[in-house]
Amino acid sequence: MSYITGVIERLRDLTKNIKEYEIILEDRVEPEPGQFAMLWIPRVGEIPLSFADAEDNIVKFIVARVGRVTGYMHERLMAGDRVFIRGPLGRGFTWAPSGRALLVAGGYGLAPLYFLAKNLRIAGCSVKALLGFKSDDDIFYREEFARLGEVEISVEHGSSGYHGTVLDLFRSVIRGRSYDVVYVCGKEELNLAVMRECLRAGLPVEASFERRIKCGAGICGSCSIEPLGLRVCRDGPILDGRMIAPMLEADED
Numbered sequence: 186m187s188y189i190t191g192v193i194e195r196l197r198d199l200t201k202n203i204k205e206y207e208i209i210l211e212d213r214v215e216p217e218p219g220q221f222a223m224l225w226i227p228r229v230g231e232i233p234l235s236f237a238d239a240e241d242n243i244v245k246f247i248v249a250r251v252g253r254v255t256g257y258m259h260e261r262l263m264a265g266d267r268v269f270i271r272g273p274l275g276r277g278f279t280w281a282p283s284g285r286a287l288l289v290a291g292g293y294g295l296a297p298l299y300f301l302a303k304n305l306r307i308a309g310c311s312v313k314a315l316l317g318f319k320s321d322d323d324i325f326y327r328e329e330f331a332r333l334g335e336v337e338i339s340v341e342h343g344s345s346g347y348h349g350t351v352l353d354l355f356r357s358v359i360r361g362r363s364y365d366v367v368y369v370c371g372k373e374e375l376n377l378a379v380m381r382e383c384l385r386a387g388l389p390v391e392a393s394f395e396r397r398i399k400c401g402a403g404i405c406g407s408c409s410i411e412p413l414g415l416r417v418c419r420d421g422p423i424l425d426g427r428m429i430a431p432m433l434e435a436d437e438d
């Protein structure tokens with residue numbers, strides 16, 4: 186797959202460590218929510234990023250500062266700079282045309298869920314989002330989600346919303362309420378814990394998984410989820426609870 190050239194149109198600081206990048210691409214792309222792109226900065230490196238939004242030839246990414254490439258993006262990239270993307274790649278979320286969806290996000294995991302929430306609304310679904318952060322200063326995208334449905338925030342240290350982890354908040358919200366489907370994106374522990382509870386309750390669930398992705402084409406094997414042998418770049422990054430079930434059962438043994 187060839188690269189598409191993009192020009193950074195707008196950058197926004199969402200928190201101290203998270204920025205939003207609005208990029209105008211030379212060609213239109215039509216990603217499904219949950220799909221990702223490989224973003225390449227020549228002489229720096231290439232990383233996978235979930236589409237946080239896409240309309241015509243304008244895409245958005247939400248990027249947490251982690252290491253070499255994301256650090257370069259935060260420190261050096263400016264409006265007008267060029268980047269290159271390969272994509273859309275991978276398998277996106279599936280969704281029912283109507284019904285009640287519960288979205289559970291940890292930190293920048295909200296990126297693909299925001300794009301999903303927009304599409305769910307267009308498809309006539311009602312959306313409730315649980316957004317988990319470490320502290321008050323880490324909160325972002327609350328208003329963006331509020332425009333699409335109900336939102337609850339959790340912080341582990343601070344005074345906003347629910348006090349605790351987003352997993353605790355999920356457990357308190359799911360009790361006694363009926364949702365048709367649950368979508369989760371966060372650290373692997375969060376994904377697996379939410380998936381386990383949904384499978385026990387017989388609730389459809391999908392999660393976005395992360396591994397080190399290199400080729401992005403299902404060839405190199407660097408992003409395999411073992412022992413299942415699923416490749417995040419090709420079979421995922423969105424995986425259905427039923428695909429992950431053997432891993433959850435093995436954990437319980």
Ligand SMILES: Cc1cc2nc3c(=O)[nH]c(=O)nc-3n(C[C@H](O)[C@H](O)[C@H](O)COP(=O)(O)OP(=O)(O)OC[C@H]3O[C@@H](n4cnc5c(N)ncnc54)[C@H](O)[C@@H]3O)c2cc1C
Nearest residue numbers: 232233234235247248249251252253254255296395396422
């Ligand atoms: C499908 C997919 C979608 C993603 N979407 C987003 C997104 O929307 N926004 C976002 O901010 N990030 C996203 N990520 C994560 C992002 O790709 C990594 O943070 C990025 O590759 C780090 O590159 P770096 O050069 O800055 O860090 P590096 O210098 O490569 O690494 C810094 C440290 O982080 C660790 N690390 C880096 N990447 C990963 C990983 N994938 N899993 C576990 N440990 C890792 C390294 O081991 C190292 O310790 C996504 C990852 C995947 C697989």
